Amino acid sequence: MATNEDLFRKIISHAKEYGYVFPSSEIYDGLSAVYDYGPFGSELKKNIRDYWWRSMVQLHENIVGIDAAIFMHPMVWKASGHVDAFNDPMIDNKDSKKRYRADVLVEDHLQKIEDKITKEVEKARQRFGASFDEKMFRETNPRVKEHQGKVEDIKKRLYGSLDKNDFAAVKALIEELGIVCPISGTRNWTEVRQFNLMFSTQMGSVNEDSGEIYLRPETAQGIFVNFLNVMKSARMKIPFGIAQTGKAFRNEIVARQFLFRMREFEQMEMQYFVKPGEEMKWYEFWKEERMKWHLSLGIPKEKYRFHTHEKLAHYANAAADIEFDFPIGFKELEGIHSRTDFDLGSHQKYSGKKLQYFDQETNESYVPYVVETSIGLDRTFLAVLSHAYREEKLDDGSERVVLGIQPMLAPIKVAVLPLVKKDGLPEKARLIMDRLVPEFRCFYEEKDTIGRRYRRMDAIGTPFAVTIDHQTLQDDTVTIRHRDTMLQDRIPSKEIAGIVRDKLAPGK
RNA sequence: GCGGUAGUAGCUCAGAUGGUAGAGCAUCAGCUUCCCAAGCUGAGGGUCGUGGGUUCGAUCCCCAUUUACCGCUCCA
Numbered sequence: 001m002a003t004n005e006d007l008f009r010k011i012i013s014h015a016k017e018y019g020y021v022f023p024s025s026e027i028y029d030g031l032s033a034v035y036d037y038g039p040f041g042s043e044l045k046k047n048i049r050d051y052w053w054r055s056m057v058q059l060h061e062n063i064v065g066i067d068a069a070i071f072m073h074p075m076v077w078k079a080s081g082h083v084d085a086f087n088d089p090m091i092d093n094k095d096s097k098k099r100y101r102a103d104v105l106v107e108d109h110l111q112k113i114e115d116k117i118t119k120e121v122e123k124a125r126q127r128f129g130a131s132f133d134e135k136m137f138r139e140t141n142p143r144v145k146e147h148q149g150k151v152e153d154i155k156k157r158l159y160g161s162l163d164k165n166d167f168a169a170v171k172a173l174i175e176e177l178g179i180v181c182p183i184s185g186t187r188n189w190t191e192v193r194q195f196n197l198m199f200s201t202q203m204g205s206v207n208e209d210s211g212e213i214y215l216r217p218e219t220a221q222g223i224f225v226n227f228l229n230v231m232k233s234a235r236m237k238i239p240f241g242i243a244q245t246g247k248a249f250r251n252e253i254v255a256r257q258f259l260f261r262m263r264e265f266e267q268m269e270m271q272y273f274v275k276p277g278e279e280m281k282w283y284e285f286w287k288e289e290r291m292k293w294h295l296s297l298g299i300p301k302e303k304y305r306f307h308t309h310e311k312l313a314h315y316a317n318a319a320a321d322i323e324f325d326f327p328i329g330f331k332e333l334e335g336i337h338s339r340t341d342f343d344l345g346s347h348q349k350y351s352g353k354k355l356q357y358f359d360q361e362t363n364e365s366y367v368p369y370v371v372e373t374s375i376g377l378d379r380t381f382l383a384v385l386s387h388a389y390r391e392e393k394l395d396d397g398s399e400r401v402v403l404g405i406q407p408m409l410a411p412i413k414v415a416v417l418p419l420v421k422k423d424g425l426p427e428k429a430r431l432i433m434d435r436l437v438p439e440f441r442c443f444y445e446e447k448d449t450i451g452r453r454y455r456r457m458d459a460i461g462t463p464f465a466v467t468i469d470h471q472t473l474q475d476d477t478v479t480i481r482h483r484d485t486m487l488q489d490r491i492p493s494k495e496i497a498g499i500v501r502d503k504l505a506p507g508k
Numbered sequence: 509g510c511g512g513u514a515g516u517a518g519c520u521c522a523g524a525u526g527g528u529a530g531a532g533c534a535u536c537a538g539c540u541u542c543c544c545a546a547g548c549u550g551a552g553g554g555u556c557g558u559g560g561g562u563u564c565g566a567u568c569c570c571c572a573u574u575u576a577c578c579g580c581u582c583c584a
Binding site: 013023252256313314315394400417420453486 | 510576578583
């Protein structure tokens, strides 16, 4: 395990050193769990995104794309369940390190008082037998009345404070009531804090509470709210899919592990709308389809596995993750979820708009079921990068670090290198470069020895290096060096494009 | 978020028990022209993570803060 953590560290520093990934705002010490993609990283990320788009949208006639805004109407997050699920005030006990919902702690305390009341009532009932009037007893018994008064008082304060988001008052109440941690038995509490997974900001006038909007915590809702627009304008018939890629934001309590868990990240999602009852068929279809996609990245299947969810989220009736064997272990890369009609149904309820599909064959309309494929772009980037990274010991005893990224995804496809920077070699190299540049991302370099330049290209994962030497001036042949084997062929310069192009297909 | 550890040039690190820092590699310029890194000459680059305090004086002591890592917690 120690060596794997070591490997992970090496990949992170390699990513920084070679312009793949930088800590955000690094000159100001960085911003926790936020990263920027550099010159080569942004190319790799874009190549992965483009390949996904091509696979999902371009190659499926019944899948279309959209690009929804990050800002959405606040009601969207009510309907999706995000607002209610993450508005709880939390408090930690510093001794037991346990976290509780502050309101639940107080409510538990209230329950104890209620129990006392019940006990009094039961005692009295036994004493008075059949003639016992519970209502009368509750209204007149001084002890019960006192307890009851306390309960009312506490409830008023608790819910009053919660409504005003006055968490200091909630903590004061907990301290005043002498509530102790059930585990440590101490009153050593932290402040009461709210952990809302969604980032919020103000839209328009800032002086009204109603101006608060959220940055989307997932891209899926942008697809659901556009369901009708897309279906009508693109004249889609079920089953059909809507795809999009884009940023999402989650205010994770603990965000760590480099690109794996970031507060700002990019998703690539496709929501597939199907006839209710057929969802399991499509769920299985997309599980298989998506796994094939991963394998086409040139990564062996031992690196992947499915993880089927036992405990299902409120919106799902089946769910599986595709996990990848990162240096930090097998972790989720993509989710394939059968979301039923939860989302469309909920939006239908909250918006009052009919989100249904009219089936011409059966003459009936229904709310479609949804099978979702949702993949993390940054995580896929990390998977590609960590699989590609390798250190090699060469026969001559030297070492090299190579990014064995498959050519289709590599940031730079071809390096153009004059063997020396005189005798007209740079000029000749430029001519060859000019012919390649319109089709391939190229990199020209004449500084340093040829060996050092090869190593630099290995380190950023460039699959081909074309070297122009003195013979090139005579017969227009060059040597083309292959990154992974380090072998060279001498070929006419006209053939370079064909050889490179041939390797840019998936799986090569 | 809690606890622990760390933060000296782009990278890897050294340093003095408080008197304002150095190496190798890298970078840049020139020479060398050599098909798989580390040839020669020269140059640039650090308010020792940031802010405050103690002190005649702090990179070194104290406090706060930030970032990273490890453990816990969390992850609809």
